[in-house]
Amino acid sequence: MNVIDYFDRARIINIASRKDRRLETEEEFARNGFHIDDEKVGFFKAVTPTEGEGFPSVGVRGCFLSHLGVLEEAMRLDLKNILILEDDIQFSRRISQYGKQAIEALDGMDWDIIYFGHPVETDSSMPTWNVVDQPIHLAHFYAVNGKCFGTLRDFLLQILERPPGHPDGGPMHYDAALNTLIHQNNAIRAYYFTANLGYQRPSRTDLHELSFFDRVSVLRPVIGMLRKLKARNLRRTR
Template identity: 25%
Template sequence: MIMDFNLYFDCIYCINLPYRTDRLKAFKQNCLAILDTDNVQIFKAIDGKEVKNNTWQHNSGALGCRLSHLAIYKEALSKKYSKILVLEDDVVFKTNLKKKFNKLLEYIDDDWDMIYFGGTNYLQPTPINKHAVKLNGTLSTHAIAINCKCLEKLILKIEHDQRWIDSVIGDLHAELKVYGFPKNIASQAKGYSDIQEASVNYNSSLYSKISIQIKILVKTVINYIKQL
């Protein structure tokens, strides 16, 4: 029996900047049909460019991403949700999403803290069976299920660590029960990324992804020097 996303998650969030109507349209066309749910809350993303008097040392897109996820975590905690699914508007699901997710749940049941539908592993996952892996260090935040029992720990870590949010959360993988799939069941659409502040193709090689991060770091350093 295929699990009903409406029943399993208290809320499914989709983070979207209001002016990225192209992203929202693509999300609705691809994801809503696959999820088969009306339980999606379009969360108005925080625009990092509009955040004043902050001490953030990286680009404004990454700041907006960080603050948007943090706001969702705090909202879910205040509403006493049990489980949430947090999506970014560039997520692209594979059509076998529900089948793969159900197979994973057959093994872990409710004994989990986070489930990544996709991401880039900087530490090798631990194989469990042909349907599940234990994540030890994975980057990306485009599609993560969160068991709300770990929200307080997530919030505390993020508020005290000024790095990109996926790196911050990745540090907690050793402490939490974080699972994923042997092969990603959610990717990201190519195109202009407000977070990266560049045109990206997430399906490219790891080398290309690292190159993008280096370019962003250089740009951030240059902007910082200009402000001195």
């Protein structure tokens, strides 16, 4: 059993127009021996709204709605849990070893939200699950337990109904929404694995304004190639 197959379902959020990201993610899964069968493990077509509706950008709103969509699908299927990834995932070179340790340690744990990928710097020489005691930025590789589906879904819907700047949390980045729920609700049991098992692969953003190099058509292939080279180098070191 590996960290992907351990869960009832795994969904990879991907915008239909980002065929480049989909292909690179398929290669990333194959490189690490993970199988995408389009049922237990498959892609989720990202929501692509045309208006920001109070969110920092249209892309941020689309990301938020896409994670909500994965959660609602999991509820319709009556799943026990769901693993959620974004299509810029790059796995740690130690994911086979440490991923096995992570899922073995989950047996017997009472958890609601767990992070396999995160930017928290910890001593990972003896990896373990730590309680989330600080904001966890990014939501590219995490899981939600079935008993938390309704609580998280209802909280996200409340955010959609609130105006920007609402004291309880209005439209925001999805990772910030998870952090807000964990902070506001002491009953939520959230953990992160101290050995970071997944990073964001260097890739053109869909959430923010494009850089100069991505806006200029003649430069776009060059910056794309440089990102691929960077990703290849990073696979050797993290």
